[in-house]
Amino acid sequence: MNLEFFVISLLNGISYGLLLFMLSSGLTLIFSMMGVLNFAHTSFYMLGAYFAYTLSGVIGFWPALVAAPLLIGALGALFERYALRRVHKFGHVPELLVTFGLSYLVLEVVQLVWGRSTVPYGLPAQLQGPLFTLYGTQFPKSRSFIMLVAVLMLLSVWLLLTRTRIGLVIQAALKHPHMVEALGHNVPRVFMLVFGGGCALAGLAGVIGGNTYVTEPAMAASVGSIIFVVVVVGGMGSLAGAFLASLLIGLVQTFAVALDYSLVHAFTRLGVQVTEQTFGYPVLRLTISQVAPILPYLFLVLILIFRPKGLLGTRED
Amino acid sequence: MLKMENLHAYYGKSHVLHGVTFDVQPGEIVALLGRNGSGRSTAAKAIMGLVDWEGTLEWKGRSLRGRKAYEIAHLGLGYVPESRDVFPNLTVHQNLLLGQKGSGRGSRWTFDDMYAMFPRLKERRNIEAGVMSGGEQQMLTLCRTLMGDPDLIIIDEPTEGLAPKIVELVAEYLTRLKERGISVLLIEQKLTIAMTISDRALVMGHGSIVFQGTPDELRANSYVRKEWLEV
Amino acid sequence: QKGETVKIAWLDPLSGLMAAVGTNQLKSFQFISEEFNRKNASGVKFEIIGIDNKLSPQETTSALRSAMDQGARYVVQGNGSGPALAIMDALEKHNARNPGKEVVYLNYAAVDPDLTNSKCSYWHFRLDADTSMKMEALTTFMKDHAEIKKVYLINQNYSHGHQVSKYAKENLKRKRPDVQIVGDDLHPLAQVRDFSPYIAKIKQSGADTVITGNWGSDLALLIKAANDAGLNNVNFYTYYGGVTGSPTAMGAGAAGRVYMVSYGHLNLPGDIGRIVGEYKKKFNDDMYTGAVYHAFAMLDAGFVKAKSTDPVKVAAVMEGMKFNSFNGEVEMRKTDHQLQQGLFVTRWEKAGGKYPVDAENTGYTFVPVKYYEPYVASTPTSCQMKRPS
Amino acid sequence: MRTTSSLSPAAAPDATRYYRFKPLNVGRIVIWSLFAIALIAAPRLFTSGLALTMLSQIGYATIICLSYNILLGQGGMLSFGHAVYTGLGSFITVHAINMAGAGQLPIPLWLMPLVGGLAGMFFAVLLGFVTTKKSGTTFAMITLGIGELVASMALMFPEFFGGEGGITTDRVYGQPFFGITFGPAIQVYYLIAAYCFVCTAAMYAFTGTPLGRILNAVRDNPERVEFIGYNTQRVRYFAFIIAGFFAGIGGALAAINFEIVTGADSVSVVRSGGYLLFTFLGGATFFFGPIIGAVLLVLASVLLSELSKAWLLYLGLVFLFMVMYAPGGIASLIMMNLRLARYGKLRGIVGAYLALGGTALVAVLGAAAMIEMTYHLQLNAALGPRLEFLGATLDARSVASWFGAGFVLATGLGLFELCRRQFLRQWGEIQEEIEHEIKRGEAA
Amino acid sequence: MTTDHQAAHALELRDLRKSFGKTEIIRGANLTVRSGERVAIIGPNGAGKSTLFNLISGRFAPTSGQVLLHGARIDGKAPFEINRMGLSRSFQITNIFPKLSVFENLRCGVLWSLGYRYAFWRFLSKLQDANERAEQLMEMIKLDKKRDTLAMNLTYAEQRALEIGITIAGGASVILLDEPTAGMSKSETTRFIHLIKEVTEGRTLLTVEHDMGVVFGLADKIAVVVYGEVIAFDTPENVRANQRVQEAYLGSVIAAQQEGRH
Ligand SMILES: Nc1ncnc2c1ncn2[C@@H]1O[C@H](COP(=O)(O)OP(=O)(O)OP(=O)(O)O)[C@@H](O)[C@H]1O
Ligand SMILES: Nc1ncnc2c1ncn2[C@@H]1O[C@H](COP(=O)(O)OP(=O)(O)OP(=O)(O)O)[C@@H](O)[C@H]1O
Numbered sequence A: 001m002n003l004e005f006f007v008i009s010l011l012n013g014i015s016y017g018l019l020l021f022m023l024s025s026g027l028t029l030i031f032s033m034m035g036v037l038n039f040a041h042t043s044f045y046m047l048g049a050y051f052a053y054t055l056s057g058v059i060g061f062w063p064a065l066v067a068a069p070l071l072i073g074a075l076g077a078l079f080e081r082y083a084l085r086r087v088h089k090f091g092h093v094p095e096l097l098v099t100f101g102l103s104y105l106v107l108e109v110v111q112l113v114w115g116r117s118t119v120p121y122g123l124p125a126q127l128q129g130p131l132f133t134l135y136g137t138q139f140p141k142s143r144s145f146i147m148l149v150a151v152l153m154l155l156s157v158w159l160l161l162t163r164t165r166i167g168l169v170i171q172a173a174l175k176h177p178h179m180v181e182a183l184g185h186n187v188p189r190v191f192m193l194v195f196g197g198g199c200a201l202a203g204l205a206g207v208i209g210g211n212t213y214v215t216e217p218a219m220a221a222s223v224g225s226i227i228f229v230v231v232v233v234g235g236m237g238s239l240a241g242a243f244l245a246s247l248l249i250g251l252v253q254t255f256a257v258a259l260d261y262s263l264v265h266a267f268t269r270l271g272v273q274v275t276e277q278t279f280g281y282p283v284l285r286l287t288i289s290q291v292a293p294i295l296p297y298l299f300l301v302l303i304l305i306f307r308p309k310g311l312l313g314t315r316e317d
Numbered sequence B: 001m002l003k004m005e006n007l008h009a010y011y012g013k014s015h016v017l018h019g020v021t022f023d024v025q026p027g028e029i030v031a032l033l034g035r036n037g038s039g040r041s042t043a044a045k046a047i048m049g050l051v052d053w054e055g056t057l058e059w060k061g062r063s064l065r066g067r068k069a070y071e072i073a074h075l076g077l078g079y080v081p082e083s084r085d086v087f088p089n090l091t092v093h094q095n096l097l098l099g100q101k102g103s104g105r106g107s108r109w110t111f112d113d114m115y116a117m118f119p120r121l122k123e124r125r126n127i128e129a130g131v132m133s134g135g136e137q138q139m140l141t142l143c144r145t146l147m148g149d150p151d152l153i154i155i156d157e158p159t160e161g162l163a164p165k166i167v168e169l170v171a172e173y174l175t176r177l178k179e180r181g182i183s184v185l186l187i188e189q190k191l192t193i194a195m196t197i198s199d200r201a202l203v204m205g206h207g208s209i210v211f212q213g214t215p216d217e218l219r220a221n222s223y224v225r226k227e228w229l230e231v
Numbered sequence C: 001q002k003g004e005t006v007k008i009a010w011l012d013p014l015s016g017l018m019a020a021v022g023t024n025q026l027k028s029f030q031f032i033s034e035e036f037n038r039k040n041a042s043g044v045k046f047e048i049i050g051i052d053n054k055l056s057p058q059e060t061t062s063a064l065r066s067a068m069d070q071g072a073r074y075v076v077q078g079n080g081s082g083p084a085l086a087i088m089d090a091l092e093k094h095n096a097r098n099p100g101k102e103v104v105y106l107n108y109a110a111v112d113p114d115l116t117n118s119k120c121s122y123w124h125f126r127l128d129a130d131t132s133m134k135m136e137a138l139t140t141f142m143k144d145h146a147e148i149k150k151v152y153l154i155n156q157n158y159s160h161g162h163q164v165s166k167y168a169k170e171n172l173k174r175k176r177p178d179v180q181i182v183g184d185d186l187h188p189l190a191q192v193r194d195f196s197p198y199i200a201k202i203k204q205s206g207a208d209t210v211i212t213g214n215w216g217s218d219l220a221l222l223i224k225a226a227n228d229a230g231l232n233n234v235n236f237y238t239y240y241g242g243v244t245g246s247p248t249a250m251g252a253g254a255a256g257r258v259y260m261v262s263y264g265h266l267n268l269p270g271d272i273g274r275i276v277g278e279y280k281k282k283f284n285d286d287m288y289t290g291a292v293y294h295a296f297a298m299l300d301a302g303f304v305k306a307k308s309t310d311p312v313k314v315a316a317v318m319e320g321m322k323f324n325s326f327n328g329e330v331e332m333r334k335t336d337h338q339l340q341q342g343l344f345v346t347r348w349e350k351a352g353g354k355y356p357v358d359a360e361n362t363g364y365t366f367v368p369v370k371y372y373e374p375y376v377a378s379t380p381t382s383c384q385m386k387r388p389s
Numbered sequence D: 001m002r003t004t005s006s007l008s009p010a011a012a013p014d015a016t017r018y019y020r021f022k023p024l025n026v027g028r029i030v031i032w033s034l035f036a037i038a039l040i041a042a043p044r045l046f047t048s049g050l051a052l053t054m055l056s057q058i059g060y061a062t063i064i065c066l067s068y069n070i071l072l073g074q075g076g077m078l079s080f081g082h083a084v085y086t087g088l089g090s091f092i093t094v095h096a097i098n099m100a101g102a103g104q105l106p107i108p109l110w111l112m113p114l115v116g117g118l119a120g121m122f123f124a125v126l127l128g129f130v131t132t133k134k135s136g137t138t139f140a141m142i143t144l145g146i147g148e149l150v151a152s153m154a155l156m157f158p159e160f161f162g163g164e165g166g167i168t169t170d171r172v173y174g175q176p177f178f179g180i181t182f183g184p185a186i187q188v189y190y191l192i193a194a195y196c197f198v199c200t201a202a203m204y205a206f207t208g209t210p211l212g213r214i215l216n217a218v219r220d221n222p223e224r225v226e227f228i229g230y231n232t233q234r235v236r237y238f239a240f241i242i243a244g245f246f247a248g249i250g251g252a253l254a255a256i257n258f259e260i261v262t263g264a265d266s267v268s269v270v271r272s273g274g275y276l277l278f279t280f281l282g283g284a285t286f287f288f289g290p291i292i293g294a295v296l297l298v299l300a301s302v303l304l305s306e307l308s309k310a311w312l313l314y315l316g317l318v319f320l321f322m323v324m325y326a327p328g329g330i331a332s333l334i335m336m337n338l339r340l341a342r343y344g345k346l347r348g349i350v351g352a353y354l355a356l357g358g359t360a361l362v363a364v365l366g367a368a369a370m371i372e373m374t375y376h377l378q379l380n381a382a383l384g385p386r387l388e389f390l391g392a393t394l395d396a397r398s399v400a401s402w403f404g405a406g407f408v409l410a411t412g413l414g415l416f417e418l419c420r421r422q423f424l425r426q427w428g429e430i431q432e433e434i435e436h437e438i439k440r441g442e443a444a
Numbered sequence E: 001m002t003t004d005h006q007a008a009h010a011l012e013l014r015d016l017r018k019s020f021g022k023t024e025i026i027r028g029a030n031l032t033v034r035s036g037e038r039v040a041i042i043g044p045n046g047a048g049k050s051t052l053f054n055l056i057s058g059r060f061a062p063t064s065g066q067v068l069l070h071g072a073r074i075d076g077k078a079p080f081e082i083n084r085m086g087l088s089r090s091f092q093i094t095n096i097f098p099k100l101s102v103f104e105n106l107r108c109g110v111l112w113s114l115g116y117r118y119a120f121w122r123f124l125s126k127l128q129d130a131n132e133r134a135e136q137l138m139e140m141i142k143l144d145k146k147r148d149t150l151a152m153n154l155t156y157a158e159q160r161a162l163e164i165g166i167t168i169a170g171g172a173s174v175i176l177l178d179e180p181t182a183g184m185s186k187s188e189t190t191r192f193i194h195l196i197k198e199v200t201e202g203r204t205l206l207t208v209e210h211d212m213g214v215v216f217g218l219a220d221k222i223a224v225v226v227y228g229e230v231i232a233f234d235t236p237e238n239v240r241a242n243q244r245v246q247e248a249y250l251g252s253v254i255a256a257q258q259e260g261r262h
C-alpha cells in the first residue's frame, strides 16, 4: 500500500465514519437517554430525504435543510406523545415494537406518496463538484458537507448533554418518574423534546444523505442495522463512544476493502498447500475485502462479549 | 399556608383517605403520626398531586386541584418520599443538581450548605447514588428536596434506616429549617424525634385525623396513644 | 380457443429490495396484456394475476399454490434465480403428480445460466438472455476495442455476481488474452453505502474498464461514487444500467462512460417503440423489460400453433418454435428452452436525434452502439432435457 | 438488572396453578383433545391447495413461535436471531434428506425433523454459549450481530447454502412408511401436525419443570437467582439450547414442506424479526399466545399479501395499534374475557362488544376502501381506474368513490367513539364488581 | 488451629479489605462467628455493614483477605457457589420474584438444595419433597393464605417475610439478614423478631440492624462496624457499656434512653 492510496483511504474512512455518526447521533441521543431502541430511526432518516426532496422543489435546498428536520422533529414528537408514551410503562419490548410497526408504516407511506423507485433528489449547485483534488482523486463537496454537519451534530448533542440537565432528568425519570416530577421537572415534555430532537437529527441526516447518496425506499433498511452497531459498540449512553465507534468502523471497513488477503494466502505463506479440496476451502478462500462490510457485526459481537459496556460506555444495559 | 379540608383520596378504585382536614402554618413543624397503613403517605402524595383526590387542597390561598406534580413543586412544595427514590445511576452531585429548579439562583440553599450538613455526602459526591448505603441515601433525598428551595417540606419517615446518632442530627436540622422559616410536615412512625421537635402533632387512623394537639397534650392522652399509636 | 381467457400468474416482488423493479414489471405485464387483448392472432383474452412473492423462494411456492388455486396455468417470474428455481422445482413435482393440471413457467428475467443448463426443466422457458450470453456479446464488443488493457471486476457476492465474474474472466481469456484482470472484487449484496473505498482501489489498480453485474442501489452508488471521485477515464460495462433507479443516479456525470448489454433498449422502432412511449406517457416510467413482450408474442404464437391453450400442448409446440417479436425473428431453442435473440451493446449518452426517449427523465439514454445477431451471443448448453413421456 | 426485567413482557398474572391441579385434570384433557382434533380436522375444512400449505406452515410456525417464546416470554431474552436456528436446522435437514435420497444415510423422512432439531440444538450449544453470557439489551444486540453475520455468510458460502437459488430436495425417497410416501401435501401436513402436537406438549411440559420455573425466576430477578444457588448464565444457556432444539424441528419441517431452503430468506434477520413480532402479537405472557401468533404470521404473510397489495400497510397499522392498546397480545385479550366469563359477566358486555366491533368494522371498511384505491392508482393503474372492493366497484379517480369511502370512515369513527366511551364505562363497572367479589371471597 | 476447631466456626473473616476505586470501604475486618450463634452487626450509616454482607455472600470479591465458611475459603467465589456451600442472605431492599406467586417463590428457593438443579425432565408438581417443603415454609412465614398471590401484590411486610422465606428455603446453615425489619411498625417488628428466631433456630445468624430493640431482642453477640473495621465484638451488655460504641454510634440521648429502658 503506497502513501497515496493510504491517504485517500484514510480520508474515505474518516468521511464514511462521520457519515455513520451523522446517521446514528439521533439514535444515540434517544437510546442513551430514554433507553428506547428506536427501530424507526432510519425511517425518519428516509423521511428527511423525501421531505427535503419535495420541499427543495418549492423553497430551495437551503431553506429545506432547516425546514425538513423541523418537520421530522415535530412528527417524532407527535409519535412520542401519542404512541410511545402510551406503551412506555409496559417496558422496553413494547416500545421497541411500536417503533418497529412505525417503520413498516413509514416505508409504505413513502412508497405510496413518492413511488417505489428512486427520486431525482439532486445536490444543490453549491455542493456539486470537488472541494479539492488529492493525487488526482477528487474529494466531493457534498461529502465534506456531511463531515461538517456530523461534527456540528456532535457538538450540539454534546452541549445538550453536558450543559443542560435534560439528560439527567431523563435518566432519573427512567427509574422514578414520579419523584422527578415531584422535584419540579416536566418529565413528559422532556421526553417528547428529546425524542423529537433525535428524530430531527435523523431528518437532517436524511436531507444531506439523500442527495449525496440515493433517495429510495430501501435507503432506510440499508443503514438500519449498521447504526445499531455504532451505538452499541460505542457504549450505550456514550456520545463520545458512538463517535469513536463510527470513526473506527469507517476506517476498518475502508481499509479492509483494500486487503485482498485470505486465509489461503496465510497458509500458503506458512508453506501449507491449500487447494479447492481442502476442508473448509470456502471459508479459507474469503478475502478480507469480501467480508469488509460485515466486519462491523463481527466487531459488535466481539465487543459485547469481551467488553459489554462498549468502548466508552459506563453501564451494561 | 397549607390547607387540607375534607380530603378523600383513591388508589384506582380503593378509597384510602376518608375526609382528612388539617393545616400547616408558616414556620411550623407539624408531625403526622399513625400506624402502618393509616394513610399518612397517601396524604403526602395527594398534596403532591401523585394520587387522585377530592375535597379541598389549598397552598398559599391557591387551589392545587388539577395541577401536575411539577407545577406543585414549582409553587414551593418539597417532598421526600418514604421510598427514597434516589436516582441510582446518577452521582450524588447530579442527584442534588436535579433537586434544583431552574438554575438554582436565588435559592436559600447551596451545594455547600448540603455538604456542610452531611459531610458524608461531600466525601461521596462523585459516586453513583445507587451504591450508597441505605442511610446515606436517606440523607441524600433530604438534601435533594432542599435544593429545590421549598417553603414547605413534606418528609416521609426520614429516620428510617438511620443510625441513632444520625437520627438526632436529622432532628437538629429540621429545627434549623424551621428557624429559616420553612414549614415541615413530618410523617413519622417513631415518636422519639417527632415529640421533641414538632409544634403540633396530628394522629391519623383509618384514613382520617383522630387527634390534633401539642406533643404535650398527646403525651398526656394515653387513650389516643394506646388506640392509634402503639407503644 | 377463441375468446378463452388465459390467466397468467405473475409472481414477483412488490415489497422489499426489488419492489420498484417488480412494480414496473407488473405494470408492463398489465399494460402489454391490454395491448395484446386488443389484437392477437389466437383471439384469447389475457388476464394477469399479480402476486407478491417478496423475492423469497418459499413465499414463491406459496404464491404458486395460490395462483393454481385461482386457475392460472401459466406463471411468469423474473427477479432472482432463487424463486425461479423454486418454481421450476415445484412445477416438476406438481406436473408429475397432477396430470391434467400442468402449469408452464415463462421466465422473463432470471438470468442464471444453470436454469437452462444443469438445472434445466421442460416446463421452463427463458425469454431473457442469460449471463453467459450477455458476457459473450460484451466481450466480443471489447475484443474490437484495443484500448481496453486493464479490466477490473466488481460484483455482488452472490451467485449472479459470481457468475458474471467467472464468465468475464473466461471469455476475456479466450478473446483477449492480452487484457489484464487487475481486480476481482465481491461485495455483499445491498449492504455497502459508501463505494469510495472500492473506487480508490479501482483507481489504484490503474484499470481502464470495469465490468459489473450490479443492480439497484449497488450499481447506482458505485457509479455515483466514481463520478464523485472524478474517475473519468474508466468505462463501466454493466448488465442493469437501465433498470429503475440507476439512470437517475448516473445522470449527466456518467455520460459516455457507462455501457450496458441487453436484448433491447428504449428507442426501438415499431410496435415496441410505440408501447414504450405510451407506457411512459401513462405512468411516467420506463418500460425496460422488453421480454414481457416476448412472453405474449410467444404464447400467442404457441396458442395458434397448438390450436389450444392447454399448457401441455402449448409447451410442446413452443419448443423450437420461431416467432416474431419486437427484435425480429427469435427462436425458442429446443434443447434447453433458452430464447435465441440478438443483443445490443448500448452507451449512456444525451438523448435526442435518433434516440429521443430518455431514461427516467434524465435527458440521457442508452444509445445502441453495436448490435449482435443471435448466433454471436449464442452459447452451448449442457441441458439434458427430461421430457414428459 | 432492572432493565432486564423490563425487557421481558409483563408476566402472566396467573402463571401458576400446577401443583394445585392434579395432573389428571379434566379441563386439561379436554383442551388437549380439542387441539388434537383441530389439527386432524383442519384439512377437511379447508381443502384448497393454498389452504393446505398454509395449514402446514401454521403447524411448524407454531413450533417455532413457541420455541421463541421460551426465550422471550419465559426467559425474558429478546432475541433478534431466532431464524439462525430454524434456518440452520432447515439446511442440515435438506442436506440430510439429499444424502438419504442418495442412499448414504439410513434415516426415514419422518425422523428428519429430529435431525433438524439436533442441528438447531448443536448451533444453539455453539453460539448460545457466547450469547447467553449476557442478558437484557446486551443479549439482544449480540443476537442481532450473530443474526446479521450468519445471514451474510449464507450468501458467501454457496457450497453449503446453495447461494441465491438455495438447496432443493425431494422428500419422496426410500421405502414408503406404511404406504405413506410423503409425496402428497396432505401426508406432509399430517407429519407436521403430529410433530406440532408433540412439540407443543413437550414445550408445555417444560414450563412445569424445575428448569422452566427457574427460567421464569431469572426473567424476573436474575440477581436473586444467584443467591438461591443457581447460575443464571447456565439457566439461560440451557433454555437457549432447548429453544434451539425446537426451532430446529420447526425449520426441518419447513424444509420438508417446501422442499427448498434458501439462505437469503430462511436465516435472515427479517425472518427473526417476524418471529419476534408475531410471538409478541399472539401474546408472550401466556403459553398459548405464540400459537395464535403463528396462525397470524402465516395468515399475514401468505393470505394478506394476496388479498391486498397494501398488506404491509395493514400489518404496520395493526401492529402499532395492537402494541399500543393490547400490549399483552391477543392472548391477554382472551384471558381478560375468560376472567369475565368466570365471574359470569361476559354476557352483559357482549352487546357492547358487538357495537364496538360493528362500528369499528364500518370505520375499517371506509379506511380500507381509501387505502385500496390509493394502491390501485399506484400499482394497477394499467387496468384502468376501476377496482373491485368486497363486491362493490370503486372508481379510484372519481370524487364520489373517495367521498363515499371518507363518509363511511367518518361515520364509523364517530359511532365507534360513542360506543367506546360507553364500553369503557361498562368495563370499569364490571371490573369493579369483580374486585368486590374477589374481596368478598377472600373475607369469607 | 485444628480442623475440629475450625469446623465449629461457622464463619470467619480474616483481614478482609475492599476498595471501590480509591476509597477503601472495608479496612481489614476480622470476625469469627461460631456455629449456632446469633450475631447482630451495628454501626453508623455507611460504615460498611451491607458491603461486608456483599463480600461474604459473593456479590463482590474482596480486594484482599479471606472469608471462611465452615473452614473453607469462599472469598472470590460466585454467589451461587457460596449459596450451595450453605450460606444464604436477604437484602436490605426487597429482592424477590415479583411475577411469581408466593408458593413459586419459595419453591424456587428449595429446588437446588433438594438436588433438582436444572432438571427439565421432571415435573414440579410431582416433586413431593419440594412442594411439601415450600408449603411448610409458607406456613412458617404465615403466608399460607396468600399462596397464589403474585409476590408483587403483597404488602410491604409480607414481602419482607417472603424475602426471609426465600433466604431460609434452601436450608442454609448460615443466614445473613440485612435490616430485616426496616420499614415495619413496632408490632410488626416484634412479630418479626419472633419469626426470625423461630426459623433460624439451630442455624448461624448474622443480621444488620439499626433498631436497638431488635438488636437486643435477637442477638447473642453484637459486632460493631465503624469505618470498615470491627471495633467491638461482644455480648450486648458489654457493647452497650462500651464508650467508643456510644460515641461512634448510639449518640448521647438515645444511649441514655436505651439505658433507661432496659
Ligand atoms: N399503590 C397503592 N395501591 C393501592 N393501595 C395502596 C397503594 N399504596 C397504599 N395503599 C393502601 O393505602 C392505605 C394507606 O397507605 P399509606 O401508604 O398512605 O399508609 P402509611 O400511613 O403511610 O403507612 P406506612 O407506615 O406503611 O408507610 C394502606 O391500606 C395501603 O394498603
Ligand atoms: N459499588 C460501590 N462503589 C463505591 N462505593 C460503594 C459501593 N458500594 C458501597 N459503597 C460505599 O461503601 C460505604 C459502605 O456502604 P454500606 O452499604 O456497606 O453501608 P452500611 O453500613 O450498610 O450503611 P447503612 O446502615 O446506611 O445501610 C458507603 O459509603 C457506600 O457509599
Ligand SMILES: [Mg+2]
Residues within 6 Å of the ligand: B040, B041, B042, B082, B156
Ligand atoms: Mg407511609
Ligand SMILES: [Mg+2]
Residues within 6 Å of the ligand: B133, B134, B135, E049, E050, E051, E092, E208
Ligand atoms: Mg446497609
